[in-house]
Amino acid sequence: MKRILWLLAITFTHLSNIALAASLPVEAFANLPDVRFVTLSPDGTKVASLIRVSTPTLDGQMLSIRDIKTNKDIFPVQTDNQKFVILSLTWANNDIVLIKAKYPAIRRGVPTTETRLMKYSLSDDKISSVFSKRIFSRFQFVPQIQSSIVDYLENDPDHILMQISGLGSKMQYESVIKVSLKSGGIKIKQRAQKYIENWLTDRQNQVRIGIYRDDTSYRIYEQQKANGDLRLLWEFEALGENAIWPIGFDHDPNILYVSAYHQGLKAIFKVNLTDPNLSKELVFQNENYDVEGQLIYSKLKQKVIGIDTNIEGEFLFWDQDYIKLNNGLNQVLPESHNVINQLSDDERRYLVYSTGLIESGTYFYGDRDKRELYPIAYRYSQLPPEVLSKPKKVNYTTRDGLAIEAFLTTPKDTEAKNLPTIIFPHGGPISYDSTTFDYWAQFFANRGYAVLQMNFRGSAGYGYQFMNSGLKNWGLEMQNDIEDGAHWLIEQDITDPKRMCIVGASYGGYAALMGVAKTPDLYKCAISIAGVTDLESLVKSSRNYDNSKIVKKQIGDDYDDLYQRSPISKAASIKVPVLLIHGTKDRVVKVDHSEEMYDELKGLNKPVKYVELEHGDHFLSNNEHRLTTFVEIERFLATHIGVK
Numbered sequence: 160m161k162r163i164l165w166l167l168a169i170t171f172t173h174l175s176n177i178a179l180a181a182s183l184p185v186e187a188f189a190n191l192p193d194v195r196f197v198t199l200s201p202d203g204t205k206v207a208s209l210i211r212v213s214t215p216t217l218d219g220q221m222l223s224i225r226d227i228k229t230n231k232d233i234f235p236v237q238t239d240n241q242k243f244v245i246l247s248l249t250w251a252n253n254d255i256v257l258i259k260a261k262y263p264a265i266r267r268g269v270p271t272t273e274t275r276l277m278k279y280s281l282s283d284d285k286i287s288s289v290f291s292k293r294i295f296s297r298f299q300f301v302p303q304i305q306s307s308i309v310d311y312l313e314n315d316p317d318h319i320l321m322q323i324s325g326l327g328s329k330m331q332y333e334s335v336i337k338v339s340l341k342s343g344g345i346k347i348k349q350r351a352q353k354y355i356e357n358w359l360t361d362r363q364n365q366v367r368i369g370i371y372r373d374d375t376s377y378r379i380y381e382q383q384k385a386n387g388d389l390r391l392l393w394e395f396e397a398l399g400e401n402a403i404w405p406i407g408f409d410h411d412p413n414i415l416y417v418s419a420y421h422q423g424l425k426a427i428f429k430v431n432l433t434d435p436n437l438s439k440e441l442v443f444q445n446e447n448y449d450v451e452g453q454l455i456y457s458k459l460k461q462k463v464i465g466i467d468t469n470i471e472g473e474f475l476f477w478d479q480d481y482i483k484l485n486n487g488l489n490q491v492l493p494e495s496h497n498v499i500n501q502l503s504d505d506e507r508r509y510l511v512y513s514t515g516l517i518e519s520g521t522y523f524y525g526d527r528d529k530r531e532l533y534p535i536a537y538r539y540s541q542l543p544p545e546v547l548s549k550p551k552k553v554n555y556t557t558r559d560g561l562a563i564e565a566f567l568t569t570p571k572d573t574e575a576k577n578l579p580t581i582i583f584p585h586g587g588p589i590s591y592d593s594t595t596f597d598y599w600a601q602f603f604a605n606r607g608y609a610v611l612q613m614n615f616r617g618s619a620g621y622g623y624q625f626m627n628s629g630l631k632n633w634g635l636e637m638q639n640d641i642e643d644g645a646h647w648l649i650e651q652d653i654t655d656p657k658r659m660c661i662v663g664a665s666y667g668g669y670a671a672l673m674g675v676a677k678t679p680d681l682y683k684c685a686i687s688i689a690g691v692t693d694l695e696s697l698v699k700s701s702r703n704y705d706n707s708k709i710v711k712k713q714i715g716d717d718y719d720d721l722y723q724r725s726p727i728s729k730a731a732s733i734k735v736p737v738l739l740i741h742g743t744k745d746r747v748v749k750v751d752h753s754e755e756m757y758d759e760l761k762g763l764n765k766p767v768k769y770v771e772l773e774h775g776d777h778f779l780s781n782n783e784h785r786l787t788t789f790v791e792i793e794r795f796l797a798t799h800i801g802v803k
Contacts, residue, residue, distance in 0.1 A: 317340050642677075742777065
């Protein structure tokens with residue numbers, strides 16, 4: 160069994176033996192992370208995580224629980240990531256680990272993703288659903304989503320609050336239920352209300368905020384206690400600049416923190432709900448980027464002490480005790496970006512996640528009383544920093560004068576000149592790339608390719624106008640931004656124009672295919688992983704889901720125009736080799752997109768290869784599927800733009 164390295168008293172000197180290898184095995188990049196979802200028990204004595212395993216009987220992942228005092232491990236749960244995929248781990252109390260999982264299903268002919276919440280009890284050595292079977296006799300139907308935790312009820316470790324549909328007269332909407340972690344029984348705390356799809360509690364565990372959505376219209380409601388009179392706080396349209404999103408309460412039940420735009424960029428505010436004007440007090444902003452994330456709340460001090468800003472994984476503390484702790488970590492680990500991502504209830508023990516430009520991620524366990532800090536797990540043990548390539552931030556200007564921020568990764572110890580190149584647009588498209596560790600970019604660079612990742616218009620993180628400029632823009636200026644990045648590389652003499660390929664997944668796969676369709680002489684090949692090939696089909700298929708009007712607002716609803724902005728309509732223009740890879744159980748972009756694109760290209764005698772991943776999802780969650788994908792990509796690139 161390949162297990163993670165629990166590094167309790169040693170350093171990473173064991174990695175130096177492979178640091179000189181010029182080309183690492185494809186498995187080093189393609190395998191699932193050695194460890195994920197590392198989480199600390201409330202008393203700080205145990206660490207749970209999901210580890211990758213490879214044995215003759217299982218190629219997948221296991222739940223690992225380590226007792227810090229005894230250094231003993233148990234492995235009570237395993238998955239091959241085909242029947243179900245684990246999405247998160249959380250300690251409900253010192254005895255129970257909650258396990259959120261998903262699996263593909265079909266409801267009334269519509270492909271769906273189902274989620275469930277399981278519990279593992281250390282004292283019973285037993286895994287089961289958080290719900291007893293008998294409670295479903297109270298439901299009008301079996302809910303699709305059975306994993307949404309609203310409140311962990313820190314003062315009541317035997318219960319949690321969840322939201323779930325299927326109950327009461329408004330069964331299609333979400334009720335809040337109190338779930339017994341011992342019996343699996345439930346009690347309704349908040350009755351479902353029409354169009355309210357999410358509920359938020361305050362620090363006293365009262366259900367206070369309801370988030371209402373009707374098609375593209377949102378409203379934020381507040382009540383003093385569960386099932387009380389709802390007061391309208393704000394209303395706005397989806398993707399609107401006046402959106403105000405609640406993110407949590409302070410200990411004072413009248414102080415609500417929200418995310419809203421400030422001078423065109425998202426910032427964090429707090430609002431006193433007793434103020435009739437609901438004035439927003441600015442708490443934190445960044446002058447260049449959107450600020451989003453979760454509040455950091457101290458149970459010990461009973462107040463919000465900072466925020467996880469989501470900017471390069473940055474935690475911002477405004478309490479002096481935690482600023483001091485964070486500064487001390489940065490002195491001990493000066494070459495890394497260090498994030499305190501969990502504290503024990505007494506805040507004397509903590510977990511740190513350390514990462515960087517070429518640091519794939521190390522988890523540390525800290526003890527403030529003993530003044531100790533030591534590594535416990537390495538996220539990618541086969542990727543030592545010494546062999547990785549440092550990405551750097553670059554900027555270029557598009558043909559219409561827009562400034563684009565991008566990230567360039569070049570092969571280690573190689574002059575950045577006349578290189579075979581991968582143009583690698585991100586998915587989303589309302590997402591973004593950064594200089595944080597990216598195993599895809601590192602894989603390409605390790606194979607000798609330069610990699611350019613650009614945040615084209617429509618990407619997240621750069622404010623309202625930048626994001627909004629990408630709405631209904633697929634295949635238009637968004638595509639030009641990517642193309643202009645390719646030309647910029649050529650102008651800088653970084654790229655060999657005869658050896659440039661465009662590669663992407665999801666929206667990035669769409670952009671890759673549109674790139675070789677709109678500019679057939681620019682790229683020498685294209686790779687699409689789970690890519691969109693038919694916008695008309697994508698938008699029409701959203702009719703089966705309740706966010707269909709938001710999809711139309713983002714992509715468009717002129718079907719003739721959408722088809723013309725689809726790679727499948729331009730297959731005849733494609734002249735270069737194409738590789739298509741897609742999972743058969745993809746619930747985000749149906750496998751039909753790649754199957755039909757393959758048929759179209761094949762019918763036109765175009766050079767195309769299609770790799771279908773049986774039971775594969777949109778995220779390459781299965782280790783075998785990831786390895787197959789990387790092997791196929793490596794062969795394809797070596798054939799068409801390979802390093803000499």
